[in-house]
Amino acid sequence: MIAFLARRLLSSIVLVIAVSFVGFVLLALASGDTAQNMLGQNATQEQIDAKNVELGLDQSIPVRYGLWLASAARGDFGRSWFTGENVIQSLASRLPVTLSLVAGVMVFAALIAFTLGSVAAIRRGKIDRFVQIFSAMGFGMPGFLVALLLVTLFSIQLGWFPATGYVEPQVSLGGWLSTIALPIIALSVNTIAGVTQQVRSAVAETLQKDFVRTLRSRGLPERTIIVKHVLRNAATPALTVLALQFVGLLGGSVVVESIFALPGLGSMAIRYTERGDVPVIMGLIVLTVIIVVVVNLLVDLAIGWLNPKARVE
Amino acid sequence: MSSSAPSTAAPQSSRSSALQRFMRNPIAVIAAVFLLILLFVAAAAHWIAPFDPNFADLRNTMAGMSAQNLLGTDRAGRDLFSRLIIGTQVTLLGSAMAVGIALLIGVPTGLIAGYYGRWFETLSLWLNGLLMAMPVIIVLLAVRAVAGPSVWTSMAVLGVLLSQGYFRLVRSSVLSVRNELYVDAARVSGLSAFRIIFRHILGVVRAPIIVQTALVASLAIATQSGLEFLGIGDRKVPTWGRMLNEGFQTIYTNPLPTLWPALAVLLTCMSFAVLANGIRDAMEDRGPGSAGTPPVEEAPEEAAAAQPSAEDAILSVRGLRVGYGEHGGNTTVVVHGVDLDVRKGEFLGLVGESGSGKSQTALSVLGLLPQGGRVLEGEIRLLGHRMTGPGAESVAQFRGTHIAYIPQEPISNLDPAYRIGHQLIAPMQARLGISRREATDKALALLERVGIRDPKRVFDSYPHEISGGMAQRVLIAGAVSCGPSLLIADEPTTALDVTVQAKVLDLLRDLQSELDMAVLIVTHNFGVVADICDRVAVMKFGRIVETAPVEQLFAAPQHEYTRLLLSSTLDDAAPRQALDQERISA
Numbered sequence: 037m038i039a040f041l042a043r044r045l046l047s048s049i050v051l052v053i054a055v056s057f058v059g060f061v062l063l064a065l066a067s068g069d070t071a072q073n074m075l076g077q078n079a080t081q082e083q084i085d086a087k088n089v090e091l092g093l094d095q096s097i098p099v100r101y102g103l104w105l106a107s108a109a110r111g112d113f114g115r116s117w118f119t120g121e122n123v124i125q126s127l128a129s130r131l132p133v134t135l136s137l138v139a140g141v142m143v144f145a146a147l148i149a150f151t152l153g154s155v156a157a158i159r160r161g162k163i164d165r166f167v168q169i170f171s172a173m174g175f176g177m178p179g180f181l182v183a184l185l186l187v188t189l190f191s192i193q194l195g196w197f198p199a200t201g202y203v204e205p206q207v208s209l210g211g212w213l214s215t216i217a218l219p220i221i222a223l224s225v226n227t228i229a230g231v232t233q234q235v236r237s238a239v240a241e242t243l244q245k246d247f248v249r250t251l252r253s254r255g256l257p258e259r260t261i262i263v264k265h266v267l268r269n270a271a272t273p274a275l276t277v278l279a280l281q282f283v284g285l286l287g288g289s290v291v292v293e294s295i296f297a298l299p300g301l302g303s304m305a306i307r308y309t310e311r312g313d314v315p316v317i318m319g320l321i322v323l324t325v326i327i328v329v330v331v332n333l334l335v336d337l338a339i340g341w342l343n344p345k346a347r348v349e
Numbered sequence: 350m351s352s353s354a355p356s357t358a359a360p361q362s363s364r365s366s367a368l369q370r371f372m373r374n375p376i377a378v379i380a381a382v383f384l385l386i387l388l389f390v391a392a393a394a395h396w397i398a399p400f401d402p403n404f405a406d407l408r409n410t411m412a413g414m415s416a417q418n419l420l421g422t423d424r425a426g427r428d429l430f431s432r433l434i435i436g437t438q439v440t441l442l443g444s445a446m447a448v449g450i451a452l453l454i455g456v457p458t459g460l461i462a463g464y465y466g467r468w469f470e471t472l473s474l475w476l477n478g479l480l481m482a483m484p485v486i487i488v489l490l491a492v493r494a495v496a497g498p499s500v501w502t503s504m505a506v507l508g509v510l511l512s513q514g515y516f517r518l519v520r521s522s523v524l525s526v527r528n529e530l531y532v533d534a535a536r537v538s539g540l541s542a543f544r545i546i547f548r549h550i551l552g553v554v555r556a557p558i559i560v561q562t563a564l565v566a567s568l569a570i571a572t573q574s575g576l577e578f579l580g581i582g583d584r585k586v587p588t589w590g591r592m593l594n595e596g597f598q599t600i601y602t603n604p605l606p607t608l609w610p611a612l613a614v615l616l617t618c619m620s621f622a623v624l625a626n627g628i629r630d631a632m633e634d635r636g637p638g639s640a641g642t643p644p645v646e647e648a649p650e651e652a653a654a655a656q657p658s659a660e661d662a663i664l665s666v667r668g669l670r671v672g673y674g675e676h677g678g679n680t681t682v683v684v685h686g687v688d689l690d691v692r693k694g695e696f697l698g699l700v701g702e703s704g705s706g707k708s709q710t711a712l713s714v715l716g717l718l719p720q721g722g723r724v725l726e727g728e729i730r731l732l733g734h735r736m737t738g739p740g741a742e743s744v745a746q747f748r749g750t751h752i753a754y755i756p757q758e759p760i761s762n763l764d765p766a767y768r769i770g771h772q773l774i775a776p777m778q779a780r781l782g783i784s785r786r787e788a789t790d791k792a793l794a795l796l797e798r799v800g801i802r803d804p805k806r807v808f809d810s811y812p813h814e815i816s817g818g819m820a821q822r823v824l825i826a827g828a829v830s831c832g833p834s835l836l837i838a839d840e841p842t843t844a845l846d847v848t849v850q851a852k853v854l855d856l857l858r859d860l861q862s863e864l865d866m867a868v869l870i871v872t873h874n875f876g877v878v879a880d881i882c883d884r885v886a887v888m889k890f891g892r893i894v895e896t897a898p899v900e901q902l903f904a905a906p907q908h909e910y911t912r913l914l915l916s917s918t919l920d921d922a923a924p925r926q927a928l929d930q931e932r933i934s935a
Contacts, residue, residue: 054479062495168626169376175564176622178571180578181615184593184607188600229622246761249717254776254827255749268766280481287486291575302486306579309490317491328482344811345765 048329059321114315123319133300140220145227153235174229180291183222200297227281234277238270279335370631377627380620394438398431402587423606436587443504444569450508455515463523480513498583522554556632563625567618574614663867664691669727685891698878701888716744749780753833757840759820763812770808795826818849838870
């Protein structure tokens with residue numbers, strides 16, 4: 037177990053460094069005119085040179101990356117080139133919004149997808165066809181369009197939910213729910229569709245397994261067999277897909293956050309990438325990759341807990 | 350989907366081509382037609398659009414639908430219809446580019462990684478993990494910061510990011526076939542790797558690639574529209590997402606400019622997704638109607654001239670017919686009227702070639718036929734209770750305590766997720782109502798009784814940690830744990846080593862007399878029959894052709910088929926006797 041965690045930690049660190057390197061080089065190639073952009077068209081060459089020295093842009097790219105990595109390893113991601121904010125602090129203040137959004141989607145989507153998928157696989161017939169068509173269509177509904185639809189219908193037309201804004205849960209739980217409910221639903225549709233199909237086929241496949249027949253021959257109640265044996269064995273492939281969906285979820289949250297004006301990482305990403313604010317973009321990239329790595333690790337641990345055979349591998 | 354589907358399906362439906370099955374799925378056909386029209390519109394966009402998409406008539410802004418502006422105008426006075434039509438072209442071209450790049454990168458790398466493996470697989474798997482960890486939109490935002498606002502650049506990068514899906518799909522498909530016999534044969538016969546991949550492997554991955562492509566197209570359009578909706582695209586190039594972006598700014602006053610592109614994106618993405626689903630169903634022969642309905646027992650017809658069941662019969666089967674297939678559709682009958690009695694305390698062998706219907710008979714007695722199978726007619730009585738026909742009792746309430754089952758393949762019949770101990774005590778707790786502690790004690794005693802040397806260790810093991818022979822002993826312990834009167838064993842020794850086979854048969858014989866059970870043993874092996882059975886029933890083509898006490902059957906087989914079976918399995922019988930002697934001397 038400890039060896040497994042150590043290995044995963046090591047490969048995760050390598051992954052984060054690799055991603056940050058690629059990101060850094062690409063951004064560096066593009067940020068040639070940054071000083072000019074910041075100072076405006078009328079800036080003199082001396083002013084531009086001075087700004088370049090201030091931002092460290094006078095050095096070569098490998099040196100700059102080395103310096104960035106060294107301070108990032110100490111937890112210092114520098115300051116925004118444009119606003120001077122501390123990158124770590126502004127990321128930290130926005131992280132809870134995005135995390136509560138995507139965590140809400142994961143829980144909500146998993147609950148619905150597991151229910152729909154298992155019912156479809158167990159009952160078969162019309163329910164099954166309905167669930168399959170529904171999930172095929174749901175897969176083709178882009179999250180931001182669902183968000184637009186929900187805003188138009190429930191916020192603008194009916195006025196049930198605020199169209200934009202965010203209330204922190206520690207300020208008012210009800211307020212938080214009313215601001216986060218529509219974004220969660222909007223982002224969930226795709227995830228539910230994808231995971232439902234996976235749960236359905238995993239449960240259908242598990243129901244055909246020899247051990248299910250043998251458990252039935254022992255006289256165990258059908259409910260026990262479904263809940264304890266079939267669903268548990270079917271959960272492994274379904275969780276794998278849920279983890280894959282999570283990366284897409286982080287991307288999708290960018291658009292949905294901007295529609296609902298949620299002050300999360302996504303809306304931050306749009307604003308800062310537009311200006312080419314390298315320290316902030318680098319911080320965002322590293323943070324999202326870390327989140328993805330952590331979620332994948334959690335899912336793998338859950339799979340290992342559910343499926344003893346996976347622990348060996 | 351509709352209940353009338355099975356009746357409209359022609360009898361040859363199972364052999365119909367994938368295209369025919371696809372055409373029977375109305376929603377998928379509608380999606381395909383919509384996409385074809387869309388392709389036409391994209392190709393002929395410049396002839397269809399009445400205006401230049403960027404032509405702004407500032408005297409005619411935010412107009413409603415009219416003959417001149419079919420879908421109205423936006424706040425710059427541009428014709429929405431023309432923008433939508435030209436936008437179709439740009440949007441589809443951009444997405445096609447992403448899909449094309451994803452295919453070009455993902456499929457060859459997946460093929461090589463799966464077939465060739467080695468360092469290439471290690472490297473590409475690592476790169477794949479890297480791509481998978483990157484949130485698409487955030488990467489595309491960064492790319493836009495680097496390369497400026499261009500639909501084509503962002504779609505090219507999206508193609509690279511989406512290639513990982515193809516890579517994983519192709520690699521796992523190749524891994525699943527690369528050790529198949531026909532691939533081995535091609536390799537041995539000296540075909541080059543290149544030709545093996547093209548001739549044999551590409552055929553296997555073609556179908557999943559087509560399905561994946563429809564899904565990726567849907568994803569590419571959604572991603573592109575989402576990006577452009579954020580307003581980070583090129584202002585001069587009209588795409589659906591660009592139109593959404595501009596329309597959303599006036600959504601409170603005029604929803605039309607948002608409505609049209611939203612509909613276009615939604616219908617296109619959904620069509621691709623539905624199309625993918627339809628293709629997959631058609632390829633897997635899982636279209637509407639064959640989705641499977643639960644088996645329904647039909648009322649039995651009067652079994653013709655049934656013999657009265659023996660008085661001491663624990664199990665009595667009369668005129669049993671078992672079939673597979675759609676209820677009301679064409680049914681394949683696998684058991685054609687079987688009569689069978691198992692008497693108290695007897696060991697009855699049910700022999701026959703594979704496919705003779707002996708396992709189907711056994712499973713229908715247990716009420717555990719695989720999906721799609723059902724008892725068509727006939728009567729099954731267990732301990733005098735009727736299990737078939739109107740007002741029948743459910744065999745489920747007799748399983749475990751009255752009738753039990755030993756399967757053929759030991760390991761696959763244990764749930765890999767639970768320890769052996771749990772799988773033994775849970776049925777005892779449920780069926781005998783005893784406490785966990787009592788059940789544990791009983792399970793340990795049973796494990797010892799079936800010849801396991803270290804019961805505690807096996808009790809605490811997971812199925813993948815024990816050998817096949819041990820797993821079969823565990824399954825026997827589980828079958829007898831709730832004291833059944835009838836044990837049904839389906840080829841209980843076939844999957845075991847020859848040396849273990851003899852010991853397991855000994856165990857079954859000992860347990861049978863010890864617990865006073867009747868045993869119905871299904872086997873194709875006359876050695877097993879000679880070793881253990883009191884009586885034998887011989888099955889052929891779903892019928893019982895001869896039933897006789899074992900000595901009589903071996904000495905004077907009545908039926909032609911029995912004689913044939915006996916002569917062809919003599920080789921089988923000889924080593925069994927040798928083994929018996931070995932066992933005696935040991």
